[in-house]
Amino acid sequence: MVPLEGLTAASGCEPGRQVRLLDAHGAQVACGIADPENGVIRILDLESVPAFDGRFFAGRVARSLGLRRMLGLCDGDSAYRLVNAEGDGLPGFSVDVFGAHAVVSAPSRALLPYARLLAEATLTGAGDAGLRGAVIKVRSKDAQDRSNKDLVVGEKPPEKYVVKELGVPYEVHLLGSLNVGLFSDMREQRRNLGRFVAGRRVLNTFAYTGALSVAAARAGAAAVTSVDLSAGVLAWARENFRLSGFAADDSRFRFEVADVRRFMQKEVEAGGSYDTIILDPPTVSAARASQWSMKRDYPQLIALATKLLPCAGGILWVSANTRRGPSVLRHVEEGIRLSGRHAAVLEVGGLPPDFPTPPAWPEARYLEICQVFVANE
Numbered sequence: 001m002v003p004l005e006g007l008t009a010a011s012g013c014e015p016g017r018q019v020r021l022l023d024a025h026g027a028q029v030a031c032g033i034a035d036p037e038n039g040v041i042r043i044l045d046l047e048s049v050p051a052f053d054g055r056f057f058a059g060r061v062a063r064s065l066g067l068r069r070m071l072g073l074c075d076g077d078s079a080y081r082l083v084n085a086e087g088d089g090l091p092g093f094s095v096d097v098f099g100a101h102a103v104v105s106a107p108s109r110a111l112l113p114y115a116r117l118l119a120e121a122t123l124t125g126a127g128d129a130g131l132r133g134a135v136i137k138v139r140s141k142d143a144q145d146r147s148n149k150d151l152v153v154g155e156k157p158p159e160k161y162v163v164k165e166l167g168v169p170y171e172v173h174l175l176g177s178l179n180v181g182l183f184s185d186m187r188e189q190r191r192n193l194g195r196f197v198a199g200r201r202v203l204n205t206f207a208y209t210g211a212l213s214v215a216a217a218r219a220g221a222a223a224v225t226s227v228d229l230s231a232g233v234l235a236w237a238r239e240n241f242r243l244s245g246f247a248a249d250d251s252r253f254r255f256e257v258a259d260v261r262r263f264m265q266k267e268v269e270a271g272g273s274y275d276t277i278i279l280d281p282p283t284v285s286a287a288r289a290s291q292w293s294m295k296r297d298y299p300q301l302i303a304l305a306t307k308l309l310p311c312a313g314g315i316l317w318v319s320a321n322t323r324r325g326p327s328v329l330r331h332v333e334e335g336i337r338l339s340g341r342h343a344a345v346l347e348v349g350g351l352p353p354d355f356p357t358p359p360a361w362p363e364a365r366y367l368e369i370c371q372v373f374v375a376n377e
Helices: 054-070 109-125 184-191 211-218 231-243 260-269 294-306 328-339
Strands: 018-022 028-035 040-045 079-084 094-098 101-106 133-138 151-154 161-165 168-172 201-205 223-228 253-257 276-279 314-321 342-349 367-375
Touching: 018 040, 028 109, 054 079, 054 109, 079 109, 079 161, 079 184, 094 109, 101 109, 109 133, 109 151, 161 184, 168 211, 168 231, 184 211, 184 367, 201 211, 201 260, 211 223, 211 231, 211 276, 223 231, 223 260, 231 253, 260 294, 276 294, 294 314, 294 328, 314 328, 328 342, 328 367
Parallel strands: 101 133, 201 223, 201 276, 223 253, 276 314
Antiparallel strands: 018 028, 028 040, 079 094, 094 101, 133 151, 161 168, 314 367, 342 367
């Protein structure tokens, strides 16, 4: 991406217009699409491209499909990312596959025509992988903007749809919200969760639709408590447990509708204890009952969580989105300092291989996750 601010003659760039960038000598250095809503030109190629048309997007999709097929993801049943913005040569755009349906994300309304071309290329290119329809969504910078309607190309998905990840069924809602209920960027973390939860009492905070809770239960956790402020998403989490064959009345699994910080403080006061605590908060939340900022509040939350771990030692599983704040280790370092306990980092991970990023842009690898052993000195 190139910021529009400061570019000569950039003021006349119409939204969605194909543009060429020239150096001081008039030689072309790149071509892209104007996206003034986000204040950038999205560079799609360094060579001259006659038009960013269906043929162009078909070529990008074919390349992306080649990688995902190599990774063994294109089975017509699973959830994975097919196009990851700059990593797949389409800055600002993404395509997530959920079984027979794809979700195509555009960075602004002006780029919707290109998103439609991308959706059509995806259905044509991945038809042999079982794709039958695509939902197009726009990520508006205005959080209150409700004017953008989902556009559907091909077959419309049902309101509730079950997709598999590593053979595990999850319910997703592909129509409506930008968040469909399952984040594919966490797939490898769910795959490897077992070594930190098997036979242990697990607390999953900010549990959302319970994907990490389900992974912990399936990995043999002795007990799993899922906490979220929303009763709706916890009902969704219960359904995900049911899809994995767990009975609704299984006493090993609790679902608590509560503010995470208030819940943990009450558990501390009641003498509660967990062997593994999962901290997977949003970057920010403006909910009236629980305003939250990862950059401001995370260290205090980590320090509070340590009070619920056994004196002899327990595991903190900690995630952070680094697009809007420090690295996960910075949060952990400060949180452990506040707690006064001893800690050792066991592992640091991040995005799975279907989320490729440019080598020259390490900041694009936004997801950081670490496991920390915490004990008294």
